[in-house]
Amino acid sequence: NLSSIQIPNEVQFLLQLGDNFSLPFNNFQNIAIELIKNIENNVKKLQTSVHNTIRNRSWNIVSRCISFKYKKSFPFSTLKDLTFATKKFVRNNPNVIFTKADKGNITVALDKKDYLDKVNVTLQDTLSNRFIKVHKDGLSKEQKRNVVYKIKCKDCDAFYVGQTSRKLKTRIKEHKNNLHSTSGTFSVVSGHRLHHSHDFDWDDTQILDVESSYNRRIISENIHIKLQKNGLNIQNECDSLNHTYNDILDKL
Numbered sequence: 001n002l003s004s005i006q007i008p009n010e011v012q013f014l015l016q017l018g019d020n021f022s023l024p025f026n027n028f029q030n031i032a033i034e035l036i037k038n039i040e041n042n043v044k045k046l047q048t049s050v051h052n053t054i055r056n057r058s059w060n061i062v063s064r065c066i067s068f069k070y071k072k073s074f075p076f077s078t079l080k081d082l083t084f085a086t087k088k089f090v091r092n093n094p095n096v097i098f099t100k101a102d103k104g105n106i107t108v109a110l111d112k113k114d115y116l117d118k119v120n121v122t123l124q125d126t127l128s129n130r131f132i133k134v135h136k137d138g139l140s141k142e143q144k145r146n147v148v149y150k151i152k153c154k155d156c157d158a159f160y161v162g163q164t165s166r167k168l169k170t171r172i173k174e175h176k177n178n179l180h181s182t183s184g185t186f187s188v189v190s191g192h193r194l195h196h197s198h199d200f201d202w203d204d205t206q207i208l209d210v211e212s213s214y215n216r217r218i219i220s221e222n223i224h225i226k227l228q229k230n231g232l233n234i235q236n237e238c239d240s241l242n243h244t245y246n247d248i249l250d251k252l
Helices: 009-015 026-044 050-065 072-093 111-125 166-179 188-196 214-227 241-250
Strands: 095-098 107-111 147-152 159-164 206-210
Touching: 009 050, 009 072, 026 214, 026 241, 050 241, 095 111, 107 111, 147 166, 147 214, 159 166, 159 214, 166 188, 206 241, 214 241
Parallel strands: none
Antiparallel strands: 095 107, 147 159, 147 206
C-alpha cells in the first residue's frame, strides 16, 4: 500500500489473490448467450450432417449452466463478502488507484495524484511526439458500432431489437426518418408510430451486446429478439436461430 489511505484488511485479502484467482459469477444469462453465440457461429463451419448432434450435446451444457447454483460454503460466502467490501471501498475512495506493479505479480495501491504524476513523467520523454492526445474518455453510446440495440416505445411496453455495424446514432436516425419515407414502405417501428400515434424513446436506446463479428452479431440479435416480450420484430427475423435453444431461452 503506497497510498495515504488505510486499506481495510478484507480489501487487502481480496486484492492479494492475484489475476489467476477466479471469483464466482452470477450473470448466467450473459454466459448462456455467449455459449450459444459461439456454438452456432462454429457449427455452421462444419458439415450439415453433424449440426444437430453438436446442438443436442451442447444443449445439455448450456442448460446446466443456467440452472447451476452455488453450494453454500465458507469459501464462497467469504469471497462474496470480500468482493462487496472491496467494491464499496473503491466506490468511496476514488482517489486511490489499484494497478499492477512493474515487477512481480502483485497489486499496488497509489494515490491518484501520484499515479498521474508518474504517468506524466513517463510520457514526457523524447518520444512524446508519437503519442496522440485523446480528448474523450472512450466512445459515447451513440458513437459505438457493431451493436445489438433495443428501442422502447414511450407510450406503451412495445420495443424493437435490431443490429448495426455502423454508429448507433446513424441507425437511430434512419428509424426516425423512415416515418417520412417517400417510397411508402414503412418499417415496423414506423408502422407502430403511425397506427398508434406513439413515439419511441430514442435517447434511451439500450445496447444489449457489442459484437464485431457479423455472424455472431446476427445470432445475438436473434437471441435477444427471442428473449423479449411485446416485441415489434417480425418473427421470421429470428428463424435462423435453431429451435433447439427455445426451451433454454424461455428460462432466461
